[in-house]
Amino acid sequence: MSGNLTLTVNGDRIRISVPASRTLLELLRYDLGLTGSKQGCDKGDCGACTVLLDGRPVLSCITLAAEAEGSRVETVESLARGTELHPLQDSFVRRGAAQCGFCTPGMLMSAKALLDGNEPVTRDAVRHSLSGNLCRCTGYTKILDAVLDAAETAGAGNSAGNGAEPTGPGPEPAPKPEPETIR
Amino acid sequence: MSRKRAAHNVVGRRLGKINSPDAVTGRTRYADDLTFPGMLHAKLVRSPHAHARIRGIDTERALALEGVHAIITGRDMPVRYGILPWTHDEYPLALTKALFVGDAVACVAAVDEATAQRAAELVEVDYEVLPAVLDPEAALAPEAVKVNERAKHGNVTKHVHLEFGDVERLLAGSAAVVEGTYDFHGTTHAAIEPHCAIGIWEPLGVLTVISATQVPHYLHRELARVLELPVDRVRVVQPPVGGAFGGKSEPFDLEFCVAKLAMVTGRPVKLLYTREEVFYAHRGRHPMHMHYRLGADAEGRLTACDARTLIDGGAYASFGLVTSYYSGQLVAAPLRLDAYRFDSTRVYTNKPACGPKRGHGSVQPRFAFEVTVDKLAERLDLDPLELRRRNLIQPGERTVNELLIRSIGFAECLDRVEAASGWKEKFRKLPFGRGVGVAGSFYITGTNYPIYPNDMPQSAVQLKLDRSGRVTVFSGVSEIGQGAESMLATVIGEELGAEPEAIRVVTGDTDLTPVDLGAYSSRVTLMAGNACLMAAREVAAKLRKAVARRWECTPRQVALLGGHAVLKRDTGTRVPLAQAIAWAEADFGTLGSVGHYNTPKDVHGDYRGGTIGASPAYSFTAHVAEVAVDVETGWVQVERIWVAHDAGKALNPVVVEGQMEGSAYMGFGEAIFEEHAFLESGLHAGPSLLDYRIPTSLDTPELVSLIVESSDPEGPYGAKEAGEGPLHPSIPAIANAIHDAVGIRLDTLPFTPAKVLAALRAPAPAEASRVEAR
Numbered sequence: 001m002s003g004n005l006t007l008t009v010n011g012d013r014i015r016i017s018v019p020a021s022r023t024l025l026e027l028l029r030y031d032l033g034l035t036g037s038k039q040g041c042d043k044g045d046c047g048a049c050t051v052l053l054d055g056r057p058v059l060s061c062i063t064l065a066a067e068a069e070g071s072r073v074e075t076v077e078s079l080a081r082g083t084e085l086h087p088l089q090d091s092f093v094r095r096g097a098a099q100c101g102f103c104t105p106g107m108l109m110s111a112k113a114l115l116d117g118n119e120p121v122t123r124d125a126v127r128h129s130l131s132g133n134l135c136r137c138t139g140y141t142k143i144l145d146a147v148l149d150a151a152e153t154a155g156a157g158n159s160a161g162n163g164a165e166p167t168g169p170g171p172e173p174a175p176k177p178e179p180e181t182i183r
Numbered sequence: 184m185s186r187k188r189a190a191h192n193v194v195g196r197r198l199g200k201i202n203s204p205d206a207v208t209g210r211t212r213y214a215d216d217l218t219f220p221g222m223l224h225a226k227l228v229r230s231p232h233a234h235a236r237i238r239g240i241d242t243e244r245a246l247a248l249e250g251v252h253a254i255i256t257g258r259d260m261p262v263r264y265g266i267l268p269w270t271h272d273e274y275p276l277a278l279t280k281a282l283f284v285g286d287a288v289a290c291v292a293a294v295d296e297a298t299a300q301r302a303a304e305l306v307e308v309d310y311e312v313l314p315a316v317l318d319p320e321a322a323l324a325p326e327a328v329k330v331n332e333r334a335k336h337g338n339v340t341k342h343v344h345l346e347f348g349d350v351e352r353l354l355a356g357s358a359a360v361v362e363g364t365y366d367f368h369g370t371t372h373a374a375i376e377p378h379c380a381i382g383i384w385e386p387l388g389v390l391t392v393i394s395a396t397q398v399p400h401y402l403h404r405e406l407a408r409v410l411e412l413p414v415d416r417v418r419v420v421q422p423p424v425g426g427a428f429g430g431k432s433e434p435f436d437l438e439f440c441v442a443k444l445a446m447v448t449g450r451p452v453k454l455l456y457t458r459e460e461v462f463y464a465h466r467g468r469h470p471m472h473m474h475y476r477l478g479a480d481a482e483g484r485l486t487a488c489d490a491r492t493l494i495d496g497g498a499y500a501s502f503g504l505v506t507s508y509y510s511g512q513l514v515a516a517p518l519r520l521d522a523y524r525f526d527s528t529r530v531y532t533n534k535p536a537c538g539p540k541r542g543h544g545s546v547q548p549r550f551a552f553e554v555t556v557d558k559l560a561e562r563l564d565l566d567p568l569e570l571r572r573r574n575l576i577q578p579g580e581r582t583v584n585e586l587l588i589r590s591i592g593f594a595e596c597l598d599r600v601e602a603a604s605g606w607k608e609k610f611r612k613l614p615f616g617r618g619v620g621v622a623g624s625f626y627i628t629g630t631n632y633p634i635y636p637n638d639m640p641q642s643a644v645q646l647k648l649d650r651s652g653r654v655t656v657f658s659g660v661s662e663i664g665q666g667a668e669s670m671l672a673t674v675i676g677e678e679l680g681a682e683p684e685a686i687r688v689v690t691g692d693t694d695l696t697p698v699d700l701g702a703y704s705s706r707v708t709l710m711a712g713n714a715c716l717m718a719a720r721e722v723a724a725k726l727r728k729a730v731a732r733r734w735e736c737t738p739r740q741v742a743l744l745g746g747h748a749v750l751k752r753d754t755g756t757r758v759p760l761a762q763a764i765a766w767a768e769a770d771f772g773t774l775g776s777v778g779h780y781n782t783p784k785d786v787h788g789d790y791r792g793g794t795i796g797a798s799p800a801y802s803f804t805a806h807v808a809e810v811a812v813d814v815e816t817g818w819v820q821v822e823r824i825w826v827a828h829d830a831g832k833a834l835n836p837v838v839v840e841g842q843m844e845g846s847a848y849m850g851f852g853e854a855i856f857e858e859h860a861f862l863e864s865g866l867h868a869g870p871s872l873l874d875y876r877i878p879t880s881l882d883t884p885e886l887v888s889l890i891v892e893s894s895d896p897e898g899p900y901g902a903k904e905a906g907e908g909p910l911h912p913s914i915p916a917i918a919n920a921i922h923d924a925v926g927i928r929l930d931t932l933p934f935t936p937a938k939v940l941a942a943l944r945a946p947a948p949a950e951a952s953r954v955e956a957r
Binding site: 029037038042048075077079085089093095099100126128136137143144 | 210374425837879
């Protein structure tokens with residue numbers, strides 16, 4: 001029943017034997033200890049398990065680990081560079097886009113796919129890109145603002161002029177939040 | 184506070200939450216992210232019947248399965264519990280009867296989840312199926328089958344009848360009386376994190392339960408009682424919770440089961456609900472059938488209100504006693520009533536128990552009341568905003584049911600939504616199919632009394648400072664996403680002149696922190712915030728004294744600002760906070776302090792039930808919703824909701840706005856999308872996030888937050904709640920906007936296309952004359 005699987009996870013090459021029924025989410029959480037990706041429904045409804053598979057967002061709870069054979073997987077744990085947050089992470093913190101934080105890892109990965117792509121990052125485009133990621137806390141407003149904010153900061157060159165600006169007052173410009181844990 | 188304060192250090196600034204860096208990097212460890220060596224996994228065996236007597240349970244085949252370590256049934260924990268001490272009416276596992284589809288009857292612990300699941304399927308339960316009653320009206324009939332054996336009268340959990348003033352006389356003398364019947368459908372919390380708990384038993388007799396709960400203190404007490412352990416041998420650890428909204432505010436079967444199974448097996452045991460189980464665990468918003476009569480004089484001043492409410496409770500009491508009172512007590516403001524009567528009855532039915540959901544007990548009657556107000560304004564040919572302005576309760580006034588309102592910013596809430604929405608240009612003026620609606624509400628900032636009677640503080644903190652410069656606050660508050668930890672750091676930081684990030688926060692562990700009663704009833708900012716103020720001011724005084732001694736000035740001349748102790752008259756004279764702490768440690772010895780908060784006791788009436796609904800402070804909210812109704816399809820598109828909320832003082836506006844937006848969103852979902860419905864068999868009609876449709880980013884309207892600050896004398900820096908109040912007006916504002924758009928009154932939730940089309944095709948009643956007027 002076990003197959004030999006080779007894949008790249010967050011830049012690390014992984015060789016591992018897992019049962020054929022192993023989902024990508026189980027592989028990440030149980031075998032690799034990458035618990036950033038969350039299980040909210042285990043049936044592809046909520047999006048909390050979203051990771052990037054060769055750059056495309058997938059629901060890892062309904063993706064078999066075997067489907068990632070030879071592929072590049074990116075999870076929320078790959079976003080920050082050391083203590084430097086990704087612009088999306090930074091804007092999520094400053095704009096209050098994470099409340100309970102449970103949907104946040106999946107939300108960030110869907111947003112990253114949008115920012116990495118060629119589509120203009122308008123408010124509507126963000127709404128569409130995140131429509132498979134359920135959030136129960138925020139009403140999405142601060143999430144949309146944060147993604148638009150990050151698109152501008154990243155200067156991806158693909159943020160459209162019209163409708164791309166976040167609404168509402170922005171956060172204080174400085175100081176930058178300390179990335180180390182404060183708990 | 185007698186002295187006018189200078190500008191704040193931290194309070195009122197737009198800052199990220201201190202725990203957000205963990206959330207965005209995936210480092211926050213929720214309950215299911217934790218594992219322990221040798222840990223077993225547990226699964227519950229649940230009743231497939233809505234009502235059945237348990238004749239026997241055969242676990243032999245299940246126990247024979249390789250990898251199964253233990254199976255427990257109701258007989259292993261035959262102690263009744265319940266969140267309220269007056270209504271202990273459930274067992275961790277059903278003992279003699281299963282009362283709803285999904286009621287847990289046994290629990291299996293095995294080496295992994297799959298084995299536990301297989302074993303659970305092998306447990307043979309011999310059921311005698313009993314007639315089930317799902318409808319609350321039918322449950323009241325004398326011949327109805329008895330659902331819960333603990334009910335004293337038929338299937339009634341609680342009946343409340345209260346009358347203030349002469350309702351009938353005032354209604355008879357009113358220029359206009361509007362009467363109507365309203366139905367609230369029942370909704371659930373649907374936090375994205377499913378419930379999860381881990382039990383750990385140490386051989387020397389200490390039980391630790393790690394749980395995604397919002398009430399670690401109450402869980403602590405109930406675990407000790409049910410498992411018959413001394414309270415001091417039980418520890419509850421509450422990791423950050425992935426959303427709760429009231430859905431994790433009482434003990435659940437899984438917490439008792441992992442505890443018992445850990446004790447039986449000697450190994451750590453984890454149980455994670457499936458999403459389907461979360462829907463059956465429920466404890467969500469009660470369905471209510473409501474009849475309202477409301478009168479006004481010719482000038483639009485409200486006279487009297489008469490409300491009669493039937494509440495569908497499901498199989499267990501949960502917080503139902505409180506729900507029954509709240510359904511009446513919490514509509515008595517912000518509009519003044521001269522007389523008021525309510526009669527509320529909560530009944531048991533064979534369905535998952537209802538409980539508290541964000542805006543506990545009062546979101547349903549608020550829908551009925553605010554739509555009735557809208558109808559009354561129409562009858563009197565008044566702008567509904569204007570009618571509300573003519574009935575405002577004033578600061579220092581008591582409501583008709585004797586709740587003391589110390590601060591009220593509702594007038595400003597109305598002004599703000601009126602201006603921001605362009606109300607004057609839109610109301611009754613938009614083209615057919617488009618409309619705006621207004622509604623208002625108030626809500627408690629914490630319940631004045633704990634759920635078990637005692638005179639101890641409702642919230643307490645400990646503060647520790649040492650020569651490293653590190654400041655740590657220990658508090659029993661529960662971080663459930665609302666920003667409780669950031670709030671603690673904000674208040675401590677404000678008093679000690681430090682950035683919130685500089686404050687270490689330890690919460691959610693009954694061994695490490697002093698008691699806080701939990702994250703419910705919007706109590707944390709006011710109560711734990713005041714406890715922080717008390718603790719921080721004691722320590723700050725010592726710091727100033729130690730610095731003053733060395734600078735040869737008075738302590739009053741020393742300020743704590745920006746991470747430093749500063750000489751006020753010469754701000755170039757300063758030392759880092761760490762130095763001030765070291766000096767104080769030298770002068771006073773080890774530094775620490777405690778702070779606590781308890782509620783004022785003179786803020787309510789002394790009639791029976793007068794304490795329920797009483798709060799140290801009340802928040803106020805007004806919404807304007809703008810909708811577009813498609814008369815071909817019946818689809819209601821809510822395009823924008825303006826939310827003005829009197830939060831007293833926004834300690835962190837980003838967090839307060841987040842609560843306002845999240846609340847408005849949740850109410851919107853209940854108005855248009857969500858329905859916690861059951862089939863005749865007692866099965867949930869759609870126990871998944873696909874079928875129980877919570878709104879996505881594409882569905883949700885633009886939400887505009889307008890913070891109002893009335894500064895309450897009881898709140899820390901004037902702060903009141905923001906987590907629940909802003910939900911209340913969502914539903915009636917949308918209902919009233921639909922009426923403005925197409926002239927129909929939808930008095931039954933949710934506002935589905937089918938209901939819209941049916942109402943559009945029905946002959947217009949006389950008072951819904953807007954369509955004809957055009």
